[in-house]
Amino acid sequence: MYTWSQFNKLIQGGLQIKNRLSAKDIKNELVQKVEELSGENVHACYQCGKCSAGCPFGKAMDLLPNQVIRLVQLGDEDALENNTIWLCASCFTCATRCPKGIDLSKVMEALRTILLRKGFDKVIVKQIDPEKISEVPQQLLVCGLRKLTC
Amino acid sequence: MTKITKLLYYPGCTLHEKARHLDRTVRESAKILGINLIELSNWTCCGAAFPLACDNKMGLLAPTRILATAAKEAPNNMNIHNNTSDIKSETRPEYQQVYLTTLCAFCYNVLKRTNRLLSEDEYKLRKINEFLEENYQLNVKVKHFLEILRDDYGFDTLAGKIKQPLSDLKVVPYYGCQLLRPAKEMQLDDPEQPSIMENFLQSLGCEVVDFPFKNECCGSYQIIDNEDIALELSYKILNNANKHRADAMALSCPVCYYNLDKKQEQISERYSGFKKLPVFYFSELLALALKMDLKLLELSRHYVDPMPILLDKNFVN
Numbered sequence: 001m002y003t004w005s006q007f008n009k010l011i012q013g014g015l016q017i018k019n020r021l022s023a024k025d026i027k028n029e030l031v032q033k034v035e036e037l038s039g040e041n042v043h044a045c046y047q048c049g050k051c052s053a054g055c056p057f058g059k060a061m062d063l064l065p066n067q068v069i070r071l072v073q074l075g076d077e078d079a080l081e082n083n084t085i086w087l088c089a090s091c092f093t094c095a096t097r098c099p100k101g102i103d104l105s106k107v108m109e110a111l112r113t114i115l116l117r118k119g120f121d122k123v124i125v126k127q128i129d130p131e132k133i134s135e136v137p138q139q140l141l142v143c144g145l146r147k148l149t150c
Numbered sequence: 151m152t153k154i155t156k157l158l159y160y161p162g163c164t165l166h167e168k169a170r171h172l173d174r175t176v177r178e179s180a181k182i183l184g185i186n187l188i189e190l191s192n193w194t195c196c197g198a199a200f201p202l203a204c205d206n207k208m209g210l211l212a213p214t215r216i217l218a219t220a221a222k223e224a225p226n227n228m229n230i231h232n233n234t235s236d237i238k239s240e241t242r243p244e245y246q247q248v249y250l251t252t253l254c255a256f257c258y259n260v261l262k263r264t265n266r267l268l269s270e271d272e273y274k275l276r277k278i279n280e281f282l283e284e285n286y287q288l289n290v291k292v293k294h295f296l297e298i299l300r301d302d303y304g305f306d307t308l309a310g311k312i313k314q315p316l317s318d319l320k321v322v323p324y325y326g327c328q329l330l331r332p333a334k335e336m337q338l339d340d341p342e343q344p345s346i347m348e349n350f351l352q353s354l355g356c357e358v359v360d361f362p363f364k365n366e367c368c369g370s371y372q373i374i375d376n377e378d379i380a381l382e383l384s385y386k387i388l389n390n391a392n393k394h395r396a397d398a399m400a401l402s403c404p405v406c407y408y409n410l411d412k413k414q415e416q417i418s419e420r421y422s423g424f425k426k427l428p429v430f431y432f433s434e435l436l437a438l439a440l441k442m443d444l445k446l447l448e449l450s451r452h453y454v455d456p457m458p459i460l461l462d463k464n465f466v467n
Contacts (some may be wrong), residue, residue, distance in 0.1 A: 091329035091367035109202035143198035144371030
């Protein structure tokens with residue numbers, strides 16, 4: 001990563017930036033799988049960032065929701081390796097506000113689903129404090145475990 | 151507007167136990183209003199999370215079974231609404247609409263979205279019907295109890311039934327996420343500027359306090375795995391309600407209730423200067439306004455004791 005001033009110096013020094021994007025990369029297996037599972041067209045996103053601005057969990061995420069979408073657009077597997085997809089609690093704030101009508105909660109669910117179907121568990125049930133289990137409303141537990149365990 | 155006297159009711163997993171006071175107060179208040187809530191005799195968990203992955207038919211089985219049961223259990227003369235249908239009744243006039251009411255925001259979300267998805271996807275409807283050996287024909291309309299009060303009973307009629315207006319009680323309405331969104335499918339109210347809870351509270355005589363966090367997420371199930379962030383979200387909501395000088399908060403979801411009432415214990419340990427705020431289910435305020443027996447209200451189930459404010463305003467003796 002460069003800072004803006006470093007970047008400017010590089011450009012002034014005659015650096016040519018080559019960024020190659022091929023259709024093959026853009027429509028790789030990950031993109032296809034996400035689009036199939038979510039039913040959403042991730043390429044509709046023009047990175048306005050409205051989803052990230054309104055996301056209640058944004059502060060704790062290591063990638064903002066719009067950055068995850070960008071990675072998916074580029075077919076980058078890093079879209080699966082972040083806490084963002086697990087912090088999304090499907091509150092649909094982003095889906096309500098997206099000017100391009102993308103339901104991001106479906107995209108996040110698709111990314112979670114890819115990992116969950118490989119047998120990945122975000123939460124180990126046995127490690128949850130039994131006191132907490134007996135205290136929380138049943139529906140909270142059911143919902144949480146359906147989202148976070150395979 | 152058809153007069154409703156009987157309503158099929160789906161409580162869901164939490165309402166018989168952890169959120170018993172929500173269930174009780176609605177049943178008893180409804181009785182006073184002349185509506186008899188009839189619980190489905192044979193119900194299961196709805197799944198609590200609507201399956202967002204397109205190929206996840208498994209997640210649709212439980213809610214579809216509940217909808218099919220509701221269709222079967224509705225007696226012929228009960229809450230039939232020929233004119234107020236929106237799901238395929240135009241193309242299938244032989245199937246009359248039956249109301250199924252819910253109180254929990256999660257159940258409402260799951261059942262309503264499932265119903266909508268099935269109405270748009272004949273293949274899935276056929277497939278799931280075959281698997282469940284049911285013949286569900288989309289003739290159930292899922293309605294939240296607040297929606298029944300607004301659209302079928304009428305908030306004006308409700309205001310006329312109030313025995314003890316809760317005047318001077320400054321209440322912030324809190325919607326959370328599942329009740330309103332995704333608005334295209336839920337169609338309960340405007341997702342950013344909702345008014346159903348405000349109008350309901352006004353009909354009880356409350357002074358409604360507008361606050362910007364009414365449709366923010368409370369942290370939901372993240373309390374299991376990411377307690378810090380969930381507590382912070384709940385703190386922000388409660389703190390903002392306090393800044394607006396609210397006496398209490400009204401909501402309808404057992405998850406929000408847990409995060410915003412019970413978790414005030416941890417929030418007050420963590421954030422100095424935090425002032426505890428009583429949190430009510432909307433129906434508890436309704437029950438108070440209808441002067442229901444205090445024993446039925448079970449106010450002792452609250453973590454933040456609501457008695458001081460109720461005594462202060464002379465709503466209880």
